[in-house]
Amino acid sequence: xxxxxxxxxxxxxxxxxxxxxxxxxxxxxxxxxxxxxxxxxxxxxxxxxxxxxxxxxxxxxxxxxxxxxxxxxxxxxxxxxxxxxxxxxxxxxxxxxxxxxxxxxxxxxxxxxxxxxxxxxxxxxxxxxxxxxxxxxxxxxxxxxxxxxxxxxxxxxxxxxxxxxxxxxxxxxxxxxxxxxxxxxxxxxxxxxxxxxxxxxxxxxxxxxxxxxxxxxxxxxxxxxxxxxxxxxxxxxxxxxxxxxxxxxxxxxx
Amino acid sequence: xxxxxxxxxxxxxxxxxxxxxxxxxxxxxxxxxxxxxxxxxxxxxxxxxxxxxxxxxxxxxxxxxxxxxxxxxxxxxxxxxxxxxxxxxxxxxxxxxxxxxxxxxxxxxxxxxxxxxxxxxxxxxxxxxxxxxxxxxxxxxxxxxxxxxxxxxxxxxxxxxxxxxxxxxxxxxxxxxxxxxxxxxxxxxxxxxxxxxxxxxxxxxxxxxxxxxxxxxxxxxxxxxxxxxxxxxxxxxxxxxxxxxxxxxxxxxxxxxxxxxxxxxxxxxxxxxxxxxxxxxxxxxxxxxxxxxxxxxxxxxxxxxxxxxxxxxxxxxxxxxxxxxxxxxxxxxxxxxxxxxxxxxxxxxxxxxxxxxxxxxxxxxxxxxxxxxxxxxxx
Ligand SMILES: Cc1cc2nc3c(=O)[nH]c(=O)nc-3n(C[C@H](O)[C@H](O)[C@H](O)COP(=O)(O)OP(=O)(O)OC[C@H]3O[C@@H](n4cnc5c(N)ncnc54)[C@H](O)[C@@H]3O)c2cc1C
Numbered sequence: 001x002x003x004x005x006x007x008x009x010x011x012x013x014x015x016x017x018x019x020x021x022x023x024x025x026x027x028x029x030x031x032x033x034x035x036x037x038x039x040x041x042x043x044x045x046x047x048x049x050x051x052x053x054x055x056x057x058x059x060x061x062x063x064x065x066x067x068x069x070x071x072x073x074x075x076x077x078x079x080x081x082x083x084x085x086x087x088x089x090x091x092x093x094x095x096x097x098x099x100x101x102x103x104x105x106x107x108x109x110x111x112x113x114x115x116x117x118x119x120x121x122x123x124x125x126x127x128x129x130x131x132x133x134x135x136x137x138x139x140x141x142x143x144x145x146x147x148x149x150x151x152x153x154x155x156x157x158x159x160x161x162x163x164x165x166x167x168x169x170x171x172x173x174x175x176x177x178x179x180x181x182x183x184x185x186x187x188x189x190x191x192x193x194x195x196x197x198x199x200x201x202x203x204x205x206x207x208x209x210x211x212x213x214x215x216x217x218x219x220x221x222x223x224x225x226x227x228x229x230x231x232x233x234x235x236x237x238x239x240x241x242x243x244x245x246x247x248x249x250x251x252x253x254x
Numbered sequence: 255x256x257x258x259x260x261x262x263x264x265x266x267x268x269x270x271x272x273x274x275x276x277x278x279x280x281x282x283x284x285x286x287x288x289x290x291x292x293x294x295x296x297x298x299x300x301x302x303x304x305x306x307x308x309x310x311x312x313x314x315x316x317x318x319x320x321x322x323x324x325x326x327x328x329x330x331x332x333x334x335x336x337x338x339x340x341x342x343x344x345x346x347x348x349x350x351x352x353x354x355x356x357x358x359x360x361x362x363x364x365x366x367x368x369x370x371x372x373x374x375x376x377x378x379x380x381x382x383x384x385x386x387x388x389x390x391x392x393x394x395x396x397x398x399x400x401x402x403x404x405x406x407x408x409x410x411x412x413x414x415x416x417x418x419x420x421x422x423x424x425x426x427x428x429x430x431x432x433x434x435x436x437x438x439x440x441x442x443x444x445x446x447x448x449x450x451x452x453x454x455x456x457x458x459x460x461x462x463x464x465x466x467x468x469x470x471x472x473x474x475x476x477x478x479x480x481x482x483x484x485x486x487x488x489x490x491x492x493x494x495x496x497x498x499x500x501x502x503x504x505x506x507x508x509x510x511x512x513x514x515x516x517x518x519x520x521x522x523x524x525x526x527x528x529x530x531x532x533x534x535x536x537x538x539x540x541x542x543x544x545x546x547x548x549x550x551x552x553x554x555x556x557x558x559x560x561x562x563x564x565x566x567x568x569x570x571x572x573x574x575x576x577x578x579x580x581x582x583x584x585x586x587x588x589x590x591x592x593x594x595x596x597x598x599x600x601x602x603x604x605x606x607x608x609x610x611x612x613x614x615x616x617x618x619x620x621x622x623x624x625x626x627x628x629x630x631x632x633x
Contacts, residue, residue: 033268067261068261068264068265071261071262071265072265072268075265075269186269186272186273186276186277186302187269187272187302188269188301188302188303188304189266189269189302189303189304189307189316189318189326190302190303190316192262192265192266192269193262193316193317193318195265196261196262
């Protein structure tokens with residue numbers, strides 16, 4: 001019976017992000033949410049537990065205020081959560097997140113399978129899953145759209161550009177899932193109310209075995225802007241020639 | 255003073271939003287068009303434990319506070335005002351009446367399955383000749399041995415055609431005036447209880463509304479709710495509760511009108527720029543947002559008073575009055591912002607405008623609310 005760990009991230013809900021006057025992101029009035037693909041990860045973990053039995057715990061790294069995120073995740077099925085938190089954990093880069101997770105997972109959690117979302121709704125760097133597997137020294141299967149366990153092995157369907165690849169890996173292993181894998185169920189009211197009663201193991205920065213320095217520097221974040229302009233051409237020969245010329249100039253055709 | 259919702263209340267809102275996005279948004283226009291009762295949604299609500307929210311767990315509920323329940327009604331109404339009303343009617347008005355006035359046996363027998371959503375409730379109060387003027391009611395109930403025999407016609411009974419449990423009102427002794435009416439729990443299928451004409455309504459169309467006809471309808475004495483003569487008090491208390499629900503419904507509708515107006519006005523281009531850049535449109539949206547906030551605060555305040563165990567009758571009427579009138583006003587503005595498209599089926603604002611009108615009528619018209627409020631202020 002697999003002991004499953006599911007990783008989740010509490011992120012800014014992009015629907016609330018506004019663009020400031022000089023293209024900077026205005027995060028003044030944002031709300032937060034469970035990262036989209038992590039919902040699929042949790043759902044898949046719950047589904048596996050329903051099918052094969054075993055246990056399921058959640059784990060996240062974030063700022064101490066992210067308690068609503070913990071409840072949200074717990075309302076979707078995990079029995080308990082590990083909450084590694086520090087005020088400085090508000091802008092971790094993927095390598096730090098993966099290393100911190102590995103630190104806690106390897107020292108405190110017994111597991112057979114770790115499930116992550118393919119990427120987070122905010123950065124979508126797709127780094128944490130594979131890096132975490134690497135740190136733990138276990139196999140990693142990414143882009144998983146179907147997951148099962150047979151004879152103690154993970155069997156996974158990977159969604160590749162050119163087709164579907166079916167692979168197997170011994171446990172313990174880590175998989176990262178794509179949204180095609182399932183349609184997360186909506187937690188019931190009682191699940192939400194029960195979530196506050198589930199155990200949360202809070203782990204602070206000083207309980208980690210070392211500090212983790214970033215290896216990236218963020219120079220700035222600006223909203224992407226798309227310049228639109230409208231040029232009208234007539235249907236006569238001259239107009240069409242002008243149209244082709246413009247397309248050439250803009251590099252649309254060559 | 256603290257304007258902050260708890261994490262749980264915020265999560266409940268978020269979960270209800272997830273619920274509506276998945277199960278209600280995709281069918282809301284269809285059930286409106288076909289005036290269809292969304293039994294599949296009601297079943298899902300029951301499964302999720304949403305239909306008994308504020309009642310203690312021992313009665314099959316989830317034991318939330320009233321505000322949390324009100325937030326869920328608001329959020330549902332933002333997607334579908336008919337279903338939001340069905341929740342509010344079933345929970346706030348009907349189940350609430352049994353919770354507040356029923357004895358232990360009645361709660362076990364009726365409230366538990368209602369809170370679990372196995373039975374749906376209806377409230378048979380209004381009569382063809384007695385709407386605002388309650389005293390004009392003509393239905394009677396006469397004790398005959400161990401049974402009450404009910405006769406009369408009720409109208410505008412929401413859930414009439416689909417309910418399992420009716421809370422019905424009739425005079426047991428009209429000469430006693432306000433102390434002469436009584437309330438009864440009438441299960442569906444009781445001989446002498448018949449569903450009358452179904453109404454074709456302009457709004458709130460997927461909520462099922464009908465006449466209910468009681469002809470020598472016999473209910474056991476145990477089904478008397480509260481005491482003989484307590485009927486009007488039960489009705490008025492239930493309406494106080496129900497009105498917070500209608501206020502929440504109106505807030506949900508106005509929120510939807512605002513959401514639709516913002517997104518449409520940003521994308522509709524006239525005179526070379528989005529109409530949202532015209533001051534005329536901006537002002538409509540500013541007013542909409544402001545009135546919406548005021549309505550929401552009144553509504554949450556009434557629910558909060560109820561949670562504190564304080565009197566909330568006047569505040570419930572104020573919230574219902576204001577939220578309903580703002581919903582009617584601003585859904586009309588939302589259609590205005592959408593121009594001709596807003597006047598057509600297929601744009602949500604068209605349905606919102608029709609649904610909003612109900613909130614000014616049901617569970618006491620705006621005029622009736624003003625009477626309650628003035629009565630309180632001038633006491
Ligand atoms: C969709 C829908 C669902 C409903 N569901 C239910 C239900 O489940 N159970 C139930 O029992 N009832 C239900 N009702 C009935 C509703 O509560 C009544 O329609 C409402 O109370 C008004 O009664 P009426 O329609 O008879 O209007 P009337 O009382 O005839 O009022 C007509 C107009 O006169 C005004 N008026 C009346 N008296 C006065 C006065 N003294 N001073 C100033 N103005 C006055 C009213 O405000 C209104 O504008 C529902 C109604 C609708 C439309």
